[in-house]
Amino acid sequence: MGMAQSYAVETHGLSKRYATGVLAVNNLDLRVRTGEVYGFLGPNGAGKTTTLRMLSGLLRPTSGTATVAGGAPGSPASLAQLGAMVETPAFYPYLSGRDNLRVMARYSSVQKSRIEPVLQQVDMTDRARHKFKTYSTGMKQRLGVASALLKDPQLLILDEPTSGLDPQGTVEMRELIKDLRQGGRTVLLSSHLLNEVELTCDRVGVIARGSLVAEGTVDELRARSGGQALLVRASPIDQARRMLESLLKPDQVQLRDGLFTLAVGPSQAAAINRRLVADGVDVTELRVAEQSLEDVFLQLTEKQP
Amino acid sequence: MIASLRADGLKMRKRWANWIMVAILLAWLVLLVYALLYLVVKTQPASLRGSQVPASVLIRQIFPENFIPTVLSTAASIGAAIMIIFGALSTASEYGWSTVQTILIQKPGRTAVLGGKGLALFVATVLISIAALAVSALSAYVVVTVDGSSSSWPAATEIVKGFGALILQLAVWAAFGAFLGIAFRSTAAAIGGGLVYLFVGEALLGSLFRTAPVIKDVLKLLPGINASGVNGAFRLTYTNPSNQVPLVDPTHGVITLLVYLVAFTVLSLLIFRRRDVGGG
């Protein structure tokens, strides 16, 4: 552990081949920076859960290594700083939500006094005395998050926390996730839903067929595959080009048929427009490229030969 | 280890199924051992006519002087079955509910998680043993009082040894059940397998082949046969010729049971420590 540990999760060549022969995770190099909300995005069956199980010490990698919250996966040092909810939240059906948290608090040697605050944080105080088996999917997920928060961990791993939730529950869960990063906590969140990571994550890793196929901010991902871009028509063209190339990296600027294609996200549109106008360039058209992030995602994850 | 002992204790205490099993064991002792034998001896002496022991002697089985061998013979049958179910439920349920993954991402390592569970099972075994002894003693006291007869209590050393013998065999059965639960990861398979073994493997084969030359030597290695050997050290105060002489002597029994206890524990740990969770 260094003084300033820059990665909360770091894997090298992480692979998992199940006994059935399925190569679920293939040579994965993942780096989750400390303090960020990282979206682990991939279609069903891509290997997200398998990866998160390895990071939590539940599965042994077939090969490769990982450091999670400063320790080897599953080691006491790592577990002490890790809160996780992998796949469906699993608790004792005959115990109340509160008693389930008591059990987990005992395992983790966490003070009993932590229980009420985490229940409150996930808005489960009212239902905490009811048995787990009576909970709806949304309540189970929230209890799962509460349990992951008991240790007040530096790293939180949430595997598809909105899966199975109704729209209302999904919105609430996303709001909750935004709060979870408070205090510099790192959140590693998996999802098969693009707009979910777009709404909640700083950076995204896209996994397909067990391999990481792209990584970066949502804007970068759009730009990299040419999917997300700003289209700008401006005159005089030469002056606009000089301006844009000094403003962005040269390879982010393309000119075709008098139309600039800028490999940046829509968040930069206003700033770019302002600079051009301030420089005396007339901006006659400014819009976001048609191809949606959904298309990019499909393009990244679709089956390749 | 202590953390997971406390966690498992809480789970065990709050689980109705566990209390129901304890209640069955104690009710069995009171109703089907003490009350039933008393009623039979008192109301149906004719049905005992074939017995080599007269009813007036047979009733001494449920007097205080024999409460140790009586509780031990109950432990060897229904007690064993209850403890197999108890142990199997405590481990297999964690797989059935997938809670094994939730507890393995808390703080303790796998050895501590399972070690804590083992300790919790052992504490429960001790408490169940105390309860069974107490209920047996109380029933015997009630019987002898109601009957207006006189009897005496076994010596304190005898009670302590009986307590030890009870704990040892119940612990072996609980460990067997827990081991099956981990091996099969299924409550039904663990309980089914354990009970079939107990009633077919031990009880049936044990009575069919107890004199067969080679098989007899194999039988001497089985936990149930060895538990009976240990129980043979606690004699009834009268002789009943129809009671079988155990295949093994008490020392052989104690040592073999201890070996089983260690073996089930070590095997469970080996599987539990190495196996992928959620990986099929």
Ligand SMILES: Nc1ncnc2c1ncn2[C@@H]1O[C@H](COP(=O)(O)OP(=O)(O)O)[C@@H](O)[C@H]1O
């Ligand atoms: N226990 C298992 N045994 C064998 N194959 C599995 C097991 N769990 C998952 N898989 C396979 O591994 C691949 C990745 O699954 P998973 O990690 O669950 O993907 P995701 O979480 O991204 O949907 C899939 O092809 C899945 O069928």
Ligand SMILES: [Mg+2]
């Ligand atoms: Mg999954």
